[in-house]
Amino acid sequence: MDDDGAAVILGIDPGTALTGYGVVARGRGGAVSLVECGVIRTSPSEPLAKRIREIYDGVMELIRRHRPVAVSVEEVFQGRNAQSALKLGHARGAILLAAAHAGVTIAEYAPAQIKNAVVGTGRATKEQVGFMVQQRLRLREAPSPADAADGVAAALCHAQMGSFPA
Amino acid sequence: MDDDGAAVILGIDPGTALTGYGVVARGRGGAVSLVECGVIRTSPSEPLAKRIREIYDGVMELIRRHRPVAVSVEEVFQGRNAQSALKLGHARGAILLAAAHAGVTIAEYAPAQIKNAVVGTGRATKEQVGFMVQQRLRLREAPSPADAADGVAAALCHAQMGSFPA
Numbered sequence: 001m002d003d004d005g006a007a008v009i010l011g012i013d014p015g016t017a018l019t020g021y022g023v024v025a026r027g028r029g030g031a032v033s034l035v036e037c038g039v040i041r042t043s044p045s046e047p048l049a050k051r052i053r054e055i056y057d058g059v060m061e062l063i064r065r066h067r068p069v070a071v072s073v074e075e076v077f078q079g080r081n082a083q084s085a086l087k088l089g090h091a092r093g094a095i096l097l098a099a100a101h102a103g104v105t106i107a108e109y110a111p112a113q114i115k116n117a118v119v120g121t122g123r124a125t126k127e128q129v130g131f132m133v134q135q136r137l138r139l140r141e142a143p144s145p146a147d148a149a150d151g152v153a154a155a156l157c158h159a160q161m162g163s164f165p166a
Numbered sequence: 167m168d169d170d171g172a173a174v175i176l177g178i179d180p181g182t183a184l185t186g187y188g189v190v191a192r193g194r195g196g197a198v199s200l201v202e203c204g205v206i207r208t209s210p211s212e213p214l215a216k217r218i219r220e221i222y223d224g225v226m227e228l229i230r231r232h233r234p235v236a237v238s239v240e241e242v243f244q245g246r247n248a249q250s251a252l253k254l255g256h257a258r259g260a261i262l263l264a265a266a267h268a269g270v271t272i273a274e275y276a277p278a279q280i281k282n283a284v285v286g287t288g289r290a291t292k293e294q295v296g297f298m299v300q301q302r303l304r305l306r307e308a309p310s311p312a313d314a315a316d317g318v319a320a321a322l323c324h325a326q327m328g329s330f331p332a
Binding site: 081082086088090093 | 213214215216218219222242247248249251252253254255256257258259260262263265266267272
């Protein structure tokens with residue numbers, strides 16, 4: 001909860017190289033506003049253990065700073081190969097672990113659920129997601145890179161689908 | 167290092183349901199002995215975040231108790247599908263993160279390297295790995311379940327391939 005009694009939600013789009021995030025405040029009436037969004041970037045030239053530690057630390061820092069009521073994480077994934085799935089799992093594990101260590105509720109949504117909540121169709125393109133995120137939060141432009149917009153979309157999905165005290 | 171100047175190595179075979187581990191002491195001359203082995207078991211009925219936290223906590227507890235000079239982790243994996251790869255990645259991420267948080271050196275070996283170091287062929291069966299682990303460590307029987315033997319094999323591989331002060 002922030003000072004106005006709004007529920008703060010941290011949405012995350014997991015990735016090894018780029019983990020997108022969006023922090024959204026949901027007012028008592030359900031109105032949403034953007035607090036912050038961006039990406040946690042790690043270098044492919046670093047050892048995997050260092051990269052997932054950076055993701056863990058980055059998520060932990062966001063949780064400490066924003067005190068979200070929930071972390072909303074995209075439930076990956078579709079159609080990649082086993083090697084990239086394995087890598088992505090490392091990143092996602094670090095994110096879930098940071099939320100668990102911080103004692104924050106974890107909500108998981110399939111990509112189609114997130115798209116459906118934000119755009120109205122589970123088959124929305126990245127561009128449509130960015131556009132609707134921009135509209136819903138009254139932003140001048142869509143968050144960039146697309147990973148950041150996907151993190152915001154995950155937060156918006158939970159703002160809409162999660163249960164909040166009236 | 168333990169009291170006799172032996173280097174303690176923690177070997178780990180990552181898995182979501184069963185993470186096998188073996189703790190091996192390597193004396194100055196290279197002689198190896200088993201300190202402990204077993205499995206960290208998590209329940210499929212629990213949420214994934216809880217399960218990977220249990221794996222993280224279990225590895226952290228082993229590190230605290232044995233103070234290994236290195237954590238040797240099997241570099242998975244071969245031929246599973248993307249969904250199981252993703253899950254396995256979560257578990258492996260938790261293991262690497264525990265080692266990184268504890269400040270312990272991480273060594274990663276491919277399954278074929280581990281089999282080659284322990285059995286002498288990269289294509290060894292699970293039974294052969296168990297048998298050679300038993301022989302090398304002068305045990306009454308092979309560690310059980312096979313995941314525990316695989317954890318010990320990862321530790322033995324590093325005892326043989328890693329660099330240690332003379």
